[in-house]
Amino acid sequence: MINENVNSSESKKLLIDRRTVLLGGAAATAAVGMAGALNLETASGAGAATKVLKVGYVSPLTGPLAGFGGADSYVINSLASVLKKGVMIGGEHYEIQVYLKDSQSVDSVASTVAAQLIQHDKVHIMLVGGSPDNCNPVSSVCEANAVPCIATNSPYESWYFRDSPTKTGNYKWTYLFFWGLPQLAAVYKDIWSKVSTNKQIGSMFPNDADGDAYQAFFTPAYYKSLGYTADVQYGYTDGVAPGGFAAQVSSFLKANADIFMAVPIPPDFTTFWNEAMSAGYHPKVATVAKAMLFPSNANALGDLCVNVCSEVWWSPTHPYKSSITKQSCQQLSNAYQKTTGIQWVATLGLNHAMFEVLFATLKKANSVNNAAIVKALSTLHINTIAGPVNWNSNPQIGGKALKNITVTPLVGGQWRASAPGSKFPYEQIVVTNMGFPHIPRGGNVQAIKYA
Numbered sequence: 070m071i072n073e074n075v076n077s078s079e080s081k082k083l084l085i086d087r088r089t090v091l092l093g094g095a096a097a098t099a100a101v102g103m104a105g106a107l108n109l110e111t112a113s114g115a116g117a118a119t120k121v122l123k124v125g126y127v128s129p130l131t132g133p134l135a136g137f138g139g140a141d142s143y144v145i146n147s148l149a150s151v152l153k154k155g156v157m158i159g160g161e162h163y164e165i166q167v168y169l170k171d172s173q174s175v176d177s178v179a180s181t182v183a184a185q186l187i188q189h190d191k192v193h194i195m196l197v198g199g200s201p202d203n204c205n206p207v208s209s210v211c212e213a214n215a216v217p218c219i220a221t222n223s224p225y226e227s228w229y230f231r232d233s234p235t236k237t238g239n240y241k242w243t244y245l246f247f248w249g250l251p252q253l254a255a256v257y258k259d260i261w262s263k264v265s266t267n268k269q270i271g272s273m274f275p276n277d278a279d280g281d282a283y284q285a286f287f288t289p290a291y292y293k294s295l296g297y298t299a300d301v302q303y304g305y306t307d308g309v310a311p312g313g314f315a316a317q318v319s320s321f322l323k324a325n326a327d328i329f330m331a332v333p334i335p336p337d338f339t340t341f342w343n344e345a346m347s348a349g350y351h352p353k354v355a356t357v358a359k360a361m362l363f364p365s366n367a368n369a370l371g372d373l374c375v376n377v378c379s380e381v382w383w384s385p386t387h388p389y390k391s392s393i394t395k396q397s398c399q400q401l402s403n404a405y406q407k408t409t410g411i412q413w414v415a416t417l418g419l420n421h422a423m424f425e426v427l428f429a430t431l432k433k434a435n436s437v438n439n440a441a442i443v444k445a446l447s448t449l450h451i452n453t454i455a456g457p458v459n460w461n462s463n464p465q466i467g468g469k470a471l472k473n474i475t476v477t478p479l480v481g482g483q484w485r486a487s488a489p490g491s492k493f494p495y496e497q498i499v500v501t502n503m504g505f506p507h508i509p510r511g512g513n514v515q516a517i518k519y520a
Contacts, residue, residue: 119155122163122437124427125170125192127183127207129199132174133308133334136363137199137222140417143405145169148424151393156431163437165427168192172199176206183210194442196423198222198416200359201278208243217442218243219426221419221455222382225249225464225474226282240473242439244446246426246458247419248479250286252504253380256481257356258295259501260378261328263514264354270299271326271352273317273341275307279332279359287330300324307334314341318348326350332358335366342373346519353516354378356481364412367484367495374484374495376517381482381499383418383455386509391454392425398454412493419477422455447472478505483514 126145128138145152145167152165168190172179179202186192187210195218197207204223211218220228220243228245261270270292274280284303292299302317318341321329329352333341338360345351360366361379370377385402396404401421402413426449434445450459456478463470481501487493498511 120161120163121166122155122158122194122431123190123192124165124167125183125186125190125195126167127170127172127179127186127195127197127199127203129174129179129203130169130171132172133336134174134200134202136335136365136414137203137416138171139363139365139411140405140414141169141420143409144417144420144424147404147408148393148421151424151428156428158431158437159435163431172203172207174199174202176202179203180206180210183207184214187211187214187216192216193437193439194218194427196220196427198420198423201227201282204228204245205278208240211242212240215242215439217439217446219423219430219446220245221247221423221477222416223247224253224279224282225471225476226286226466227278229466229471229474230282242443244443244460244473244475246422246455246460246475246477248380248382248476249464249474250282251464252476252479253358254286254291255503256380256479256501257330257378259503260356260481260514261297261354263501264516266327266353267325268297268328269324269326270297270328270330271302271317271321271324272299272329273302273305273331273333275333275337276304277307277334280304283332283358297328298324300326307337309337309340311340312344314344315348317341318345318350321345321352322348322350327353329355330357331360333360335360335363335369339366339369342370342377346373351517351519354514355517361484362415364414364493364495364497367497372486375486376483376515378481378483378500378514379497381480381497382415382477384415384482384497384499384508385413386499386511387418387454387456387478388507388509389418389452389454389456391421392451393421393428396454401454406492412496418455422453422458425451425453426458478508480505480508481514483512485512 128141130138155164170182195211197204198221201223204220274284289299356378361377367374385399387398390397429451430445434441460475464476480499482497483500484495484497487496500514502508502510
């Protein structure tokens with residue numbers, strides 16, 4: 070079990086037999102190998118000695134990005150017996166122990182706790198999700214320390230250009246599985262085409278890693294190439310106070326933008342949407358990345374969330390199964406909701422898939438050598454609960470294949486009021502599955518209706 074009463078900045082060592090939780094990794098005495106073999110401590114006890122492979126996990130468990138980390142404790146605890154059983158590597162048994170740290174949704178904290186995991190807790194491999202605000206700093210620390218890292222939950226452009234929109238990450242030790250902006254653009258274009266509009270778009274991007282990547286891709290010229298006219302507002306700082314979106318709302322009203330698009334953090338979209346409604350800005354279509362992924366934000370908006378669209382990374386109706394537990398997406402979602410009482414979130418499937426990738430990589434490498442692990446990652450092909458993960462197939466930017474990236478399925482969704490009697494007031498359904506017809510739709514795109 071995870072002791073949630075500990076200070077969020079402290080290390081949480083999840084002993085997979087659930088006997089206890091050691092803070093700060095006090096029992097971690099093994100040194101981290103660099104490019105050579107990893108130095109693994111041996112767990113003693115009844116029966117033959119078992120070696121321990123330590124996995125670091127940095128997640129935004131608190132703060133404005135906490136929705137991204139909300140399912141992490143469940144994912145780890147649900148795999149407790151599997152992690153304890155571990156994996157055979159080179160004829161020896163290794164138990165997997167997971168060390169979870171909270172980035173508090175702050176990039177500098179993410180860097181700090183990642184360094185603590187490597188230097189103090191002596192982890193041998195890192196897992197990270199939680200948007201580029203979390204992935205990028207952790208990936209940078211892993212690159213600096215030559216520690217293998219498996220990443221997800223970040224559009225690949227936002228991650229690849231981790232320092233700036235023109236400076237690549239030059240990754241060697243970190244591998245990402247997720248979608249990119251071409252896939253998102255295809256989803257959003259399909260959604261926009263399903264509603265009669267004046268083809269005027271109002272888009273709004275913050276000056277964070279996602280905003281930098283989005284504004285570099287979704288330019289006025291790009292929109293024009295699709296037959297749309299766009300008012301692009303860029304550069305606001307995350308964490309906008311009430312009333313702080315007056316300029317953007319006024320600009321979109323003046324442009325008569327029937328379509329709204331943005332990639333805000335969840336609290337900022339709540340602020341913007343409430344201000345837009347009060348000012349009379351009522352777009353027919355709203356495609357909102359990042360912020361509208363989570364039921365918590367839909368609930369915060371109440372009925373104002375109905376028919377707001379977002380990308381869908383994963384859902385209970387996706388037709389995939391876990392390579393570890395053999396659960397279907399629906400079964401994983403049902404188990405999560407029954408255990409936690411909380412509505413499913415897209416990160417549940419992606420973060421479960423990280424452990425599938427972890428196990429498959431270790432088995433393929435058949436070694437605890439850092440270079441061997443990275444080599445195994447570079448050609449790994451596995452079917453996960455989030456869909457195929459295949460680093461033999463890479464996206465391209467400027468004609469260059471991005472070897473550290475593989476693209477996962479992406480469809481589009483829309484928030485609706487749940488049917489009477491449902492435990493949860495709103496639900497996200499898939500409304501466009503272009504390119505992935507095997508992922509079933511739950512309905513058609515509808516224009517937003519206002520009272």
